[in-house]
Amino acid sequence: FMKRYLNSSVSLLFLSFKGLGWYTVNSAYGDTIIMPCRVDVPQNLMFGKWKYEKPDGSPVFIAFRSSTKKSVQYDDVPEYKDRLNLSENYTLSISNARISDEKRFVCMLVTEDNVFEAPTVVKVFKQPSKPEIVSKAPFLETDKLKKLGECISKDSYPDGNITWYRNGKVLQPLEGVGNKFRRLQMDQITQLYTMTSSLEYKTTKADIQMPFTCSVTYYGPSGQKTVYSEQAVFDIYYPTEQVTIQVLPSKNAIKEGDNITLKCLGNGNPPPEEFLFYLPGQPEGIRSSNTYTLTDVKRNATGDYKCSLVDKKSMIASAAITVHYLDLSLNPSGEVTKQIGDALPVSCTISASRNATVVWMKDNIKLRSSPSFSSLHYQDAGNYVCETALQEVEGLKKRESLTLIVEGKPQIKMTKKTDPSGLSKTIICHVEGFPKPAIQWTITGSGSVINQTEESPYINGRYYSKIIISPEENVTLTCTAENQLERTVNSLNVSAISIPEHDEADEISDENKEKVNDQAKLIVGIVVGLLLAALVAGVVYWLYMKKSKTASKHVNKDLGNMEENKKLEENNHKTEA
Numbered sequence: 001f002m003k004r005y006l007n008s009s010v011s012l013l014f015l016s017f018k019g020l021g022w023y024t025v026n027s028a029y030g031d032t033i034i035m036p037c038r039v040d041v042p043q044n045l046m047f048g049k050w051k052y053e054k055p056d057g058s059p060v061f062i063a064f065r066s067s068t069k070k071s072v073q074y075d076d077v078p079e080y081k082d083r084l085n086l087s088e089n090y091t092l093s094i095s096n097a098r099i100s101d102e103k104r105f106v107c108m109l110v111t112e113d114n115v116f117e118a119p120t121v122v123k124v125f126k127q128p129s130k131p132e133i134v135s136k137a138p139f140l141e142t143d144k145l146k147k148l149g150e151c152i153s154k155d156s157y158p159d160g161n162i163t164w165y166r167n168g169k170v171l172q173p174l175e176g177v178g179n180k181f182r183r184l185q186m187d188q189i190t191q192l193y194t195m196t197s198s199l200e201y202k203t204t205k206a207d208i209q210m211p212f213t214c215s216v217t218y219y220g221p222s223g224q225k226t227v228y229s230e231q232a233v234f235d236i237y238y239p240t241e242q243v244t245i246q247v248l249p250s251k252n253a254i255k256e257g258d259n260i261t262l263k264c265l266g267n268g269n270p271p272p273e274e275f276l277f278y279l280p281g282q283p284e285g286i287r288s289s290n291t292y293t294l295t296d297v298k299r300n301a302t303g304d305y306k307c308s309l310v311d312k313k314s315m316i317a318s319a320a321i322t323v324h325y326l327d328l329s330l331n332p333s334g335e336v337t338k339q340i341g342d343a344l345p346v347s348c349t350i351s352a353s354r355n356a357t358v359v360w361m362k363d364n365i366k367l368r369s370s371p372s373f374s375s376l377h378y379q380d381a382g383n384y385v386c387e388t389a390l391q392e393v394e395g396l397k398k399r400e401s402l403t404l405i406v407e408g409k410p411q412i413k414m415t416k417k418t419d420p421s422g423l424s425k426t427i428i429c430h431v432e433g434f435p436k437p438a439i440q441w442t443i444t445g446s447g448s449v450i451n452q453t454e455e456s457p458y459i460n461g462r463y464y465s466k467i468i469i470s471p472e473e474n475v476t477l478t479c480t481a482e483n484q485l486e487r488t489v490n491s492l493n494v495s496a497i498s499i500p501e502h503d504e505a506d507e508i509s510d511e512n513k514e515k516v517n518d519q520a521k522l523i524v525g526i527v528v529g530l531l532l533a534a535l536v537a538g539v540v541y542w543l544y545m546k547k548s549k550t551a552s553k554h555v556n557k558d559l560g561n562m563e564e565n566k567k568l569e570e571n572n573h574k575t576e577a
Helices: 002-007 010-014 510-576
Strands: 016-019 023-028 033-035 047-053 059-066 072-074 084-086 092-094 104-110 114-125 132-134 145-156 161-166 178-186 193-202 212-220 223-228 243-248 260-266 275-278 286-288 291-294 303-309 316-321 326-331 334-339 347-352 357-362 382-389 397-418 425-434 438-443 462-469 475-482 487-494
Touching: 023 033, 033 114, 059 084, 072 084, 114 212, 132 212, 145 161, 145 212, 161 193, 193 212, 243 303, 243 316, 260 275, 260 303, 260 316, 286 291, 326 382, 326 397, 347 357, 347 382, 397 475, 397 487, 425 438, 425 475, 425 487, 438 462, 462 475
Parallel strands: 016 114, 023 114, 334 397
Antiparallel strands: 033 092, 047 059, 047 104, 059 072, 084 092, 104 114, 132 145, 145 193, 161 212, 178 193, 212 223, 243 260, 260 291, 275 286, 275 303, 303 316, 326 347, 357 382, 382 397, 397 425, 425 462, 438 475, 475 487
16 A cells, blocks of 8 residues: 555545645744644554645655654755654644745645545745835925825735825825826845835925825735834925824724823924823813823723814814723633533623624534523533624623533443344443443453453443353343442343343434434324224225125015025925825
8 A cells, every 4th residue: 555655646546535625824934834734643544744736736745754663754855955844743844934835735644544635725924124215305395296205115925005195094196186106026036025106296285294104015924914104294384274183093993901192293394392182081181292192091081082282272183082891701600510410500791882792612613502501411511612802893802711511420221132143142331421430341250350342432421331242151241330429330131142032222322312203203104194094994894884784685685585485386386296
């Protein structure tokens, strides 16, 4: 098999293998790419390999690890020389991520009769340098279209988009007022992009002290991000005519614990150096520079914030700020141990600044509704998580967990079945309980422990132990199940192999009980239908027989008269003679 596998990748198509869906690993440029194999390592594993696929689909093997010799071999692939590391759990690490590492990699675990494959797609991202406005105009003149400057951002992958802002707002292209020209260059060696955008702008009085910035929006491992340039203010001499206030971060995304920065701007030249900031509920302004920061804000900080010029308080700007909050209370929480059959009420209470979404998870699987336990079963045990979030506010999430343990004393049911050959008998000990009970077999008389031939997986508090025996005389088998709660014993008499006896049916699993019930309902329906049909047929037959008997009476009467007449004629003949 190994020779066939190593010499022909095509032959793998005819083997039985288990494939997983595509999985993407995002990595930053220069970081180490870590790709888990995502396949449970089978017990009979022979070896594992990693490969990547060329654009034409042909494979290139890069790493090999034997499960027996614990040795690792790396293929002679120049671009991955001294960059690979294959761990014992077959996780592949590639150091110093490059753009050329964007490929489809496949982990392959090989047993004697199976090949398990798990593909992984690698995406590499490079954050561009902070955009910078260069070649700035020394001054701007109103009503004249002039080159304001160039915004440049280097070393990006993939390329990003450059946006120009005026006073924090996006500058849209408008004929005669603002024109933007974009250039894109790629380094042939590093495959990184340099983006440049030139802006021609016609200024007005409203542009006095208005900050001009640019940003580059790009995609990184965690999604879309934006990096902003420093502000550029151009020299235009006009007195202050307007005050504006900015709130950072965005007014719709402030949450408890954030720092709020209020920024007050005047459009005069020279620009005002100090402002008055008015906080909610405080009539007196706080004298500060053009920024005022509130740290670790709470929900009671919601309100209107204002700023004004120091010497002209009537020139004022305001901003309404909502500090979002989210509270979650789970009862009970932490680790809870209950007995099987107990009731357990569970509540998850949410208090928030707006409607919040609530999601229940059990063992990392989303539940359709909140859990409710009127009578606990073993399958109810697990790790429950109540998670809530405000979708409109990034990072505002709360979660609490409940680890439920359902305990129960061991319960035993024993069954026996004779092999069709008549040479052996199978004895099964079905056990239910938690913690998992230990099963032990003994035989009456000798007291020796019998080696079990098969043991099922322990699922939802149940499993069984099965043995096969060929007794030459009648014996009694005892099954003992014991956990931390109790020790339970059950016995079963088994006749000698030469003596026939009634077999006991195996225990029906929970999943099959419903199927059996459905089959029973079907059989009952068929029997009832047959009985009704028989009843109708019986009535029809009875009516038919009744009519037949009436007709028979008339026929018999006629036959009797004929017989009497015949006898009279015979007597008459005798008399005459």
